[in-house]
Amino acid sequence: MGIEICAVGGYGEVGKNMTAIRVDDEVVICDLGIHLPNWIRFTEHDEGEVVRYSRKKLIDEGAIPDDSIINDWRAKVVALVPSHAHLDHVGAVPFLARRYECPIFGSPFTMEVLKTILHDERIVLPNELKTVLVGSRVRISQKIELEFIHMTHSTPQTTMIVLHTPYGGVLYGCDFKIDDSPTLGPKPDYAALERAGKQGLACAMVDSLYADHKGKTPSEAYAKELLREVMFGENFRGHGLIVTTFSSHIARLASIVEFAKKLKRKPIFLGRSLSKYTTAAQEAGLIKFDDVEIVKYGRKVRRRLREIERQKGEYLICMTGHQGEPNAVLSRIADGKLRFHFDKGDAVLFSCHVIPAEINRQNRQVLEKKLADQGVRMYRDLHVSGHGRQDDIRQLVSLCKPKMLIPMHSEPPMMDAFCEVSKQMGYKIGETLFPVRNGDRLKIV
Ligand SMILES: [Zn+2]
Structure with a gap:
């Protein structure tokens, strides 16, 4: 008995x-995410309609984790816990959760997105959906209490999850950056992290x-x-x-809206995923986008673009498509599928990096070429x-x-780099440092 982890997905890959x-005979699953590039490759021809995907097909395509490797633990699972609202952490819940007879726990924003x-x-x-306040603890069984520690990242209410068990704590620390000047929400909860450490952490996945x-x-x-x-x-x-x-x-979108107002432009959000996340943020009580026009559906997006085209200088348009995704609003404009004529001097600001995957690089290259051909000024990497x-x-x-460290959410070169940093801090490969791969199991205590 004791604690054992199984690396199901995200160990040796991004996504x-x-x-x-596993804590004795109970199992907690942290994160059920999709692999974004594989997901996009698989779904890009759907044109936005609802399509039923089978779990098996999605696993075969590499779009969701292959959870059959924990089939022997399936009946033991007592909680599913997405750490935050990014799709590579919560996006596979719709396809996998029903296999586990247990509730799903998450922060208000994460659960609204779900x-x-x-x-x-x-x-x-x-499954029952249980919303948990960030900073709180939830006892899910006699042996396991979950703690949701606030952490800074690039989406609100990101949590580091601690499993408090009779054998010590296990920290699931994915994703994070330490930001002492966040523009939305508080700094990381240093006190809670320190307290978890003092109580004794047997292991952390980072x-x-x-x-x-x-x-x-x-x-x-x-x-x-x-x-x-x-x-x-x-x-x-006077330009678009x-x-x-x-x-x-959401923090970035809030900054964009703030600047739009200072520039005396009306902020407008165009596209399904923008609508999805900004609505969730408002439902979770994180922010109000009262003076932003949010347009979700294709036909209305089409109509509003035609209207805005005549008075471009009055709007700041925020739209989907920063990775050059073919179905997003920006690509469809560049392709001429949505009518919005670019004039010389109109500008597109990419407030993002290209996510390092071949499909994204190709998509962005195609998009940027089309925009350049239409005379658009582009500003990249404002991120x-x-x-x-x-x-x-x-x-x-x-x-x-x-006591023990496990790198995750990356490919082998980054895991190796993580190990180098950890070694400098006194961790030893095979003793206290374990760069495990998908499918590996590791006994912690
Ligand atoms: Zn994330």
């Missing part, structure tokens, strides 16, 4: 995160996506300044001004990541001092 943690996905996909889950980057990830406040410099430093008067960013990045670099990792580890 489809899923970790099963409800919206279920509603949009017309999926009804038998986001290692940026472990090959030296230094510290800049604050979200810095990304806001990057945007401010372009939006106020350049003269866009389009910003595209991650729909789940900072939500993933911690080496100094963030060091800071987290020194705060909560886990």
Whole structure:
């Protein structure tokens, strides 16, 4: 008996995160995510309609984790716990959750996003959805108490999950960056992390996506300044001004709306995923987008674009399509599928990085070529990541001092880089440091 983890997804790859943690005869699953590039490749021809995908097909396509590797633990699962609202952490819940007879626990924003996905996909889950306040603890069985610790990342109410057990704590720390100047929501809950460490953490699984980057990830406040410099430093008067960013990045969207108002432009959000996340943020009581027009559906997007085209200088348009996704609003405009004529001097601001996957690089290249051909001014990389670099990792580890470390959410080179950083902190491969791969099981205690 004791604690054992099974690396189901996200170990040696970026995406489809899923970790099963067994405590005696009970199992908690942290995250059930999709693999975004594989998901997009698989679904890009759907043209937005609701399509039923089978679990098996999605697993075969590499779009969701292959949870058959924990079939022997299936009846033991007592909780499903998505750590935050990003799709590579919560997006597979609609396809996998029904296999487990247990509730789903998550922060208010995460659960609102999940409800919206279920509603949009017309999926009804038998699992009970339990909303948990960030910063609280929930006892789910005699042996396991879950703690949801607030952490900064690039979507609201991201949590680090601690399983408190009779054998010590297990920290699921994915995703995170340490941001002392967040533009929405509080700083990380350092006190809770320190307390968890003092109580004794047997093990921590940690986001290692940026472990090959030296230094510290800049604050979200810095990304806001990057945007401010372009939006106020350049003269866009009378021209179309389009910003595209991650729909789940509510803090960034709030900055964009703030600047739109200062520029005396009306903010408008166009696209399904923008509508999904901003509605969830409002439902969770995080923010009000009262003076933003949010347009979700295709026909209305089409009509509003035609109207805006005649008075471009009065709007700041935020739209989906920052990765060049073929079905997103920006790509469809560039393709001529949605009527919106670009004039010379109109600008598109990419408040994002290209997510490093071949399909994204190709999609963005195609999109940028089309926009350039239409005379659009482009501004790229007005963004900072939500993933911690080496100094963030060091800071987290020194705060909560886990006995054992496991890197996750990255490919082997980044996992190796994580191991180098950990070794400098005294961890030893095979003794206290375990770069496990999908399918591996590891006895912790
Ligand atoms: Zn994330």
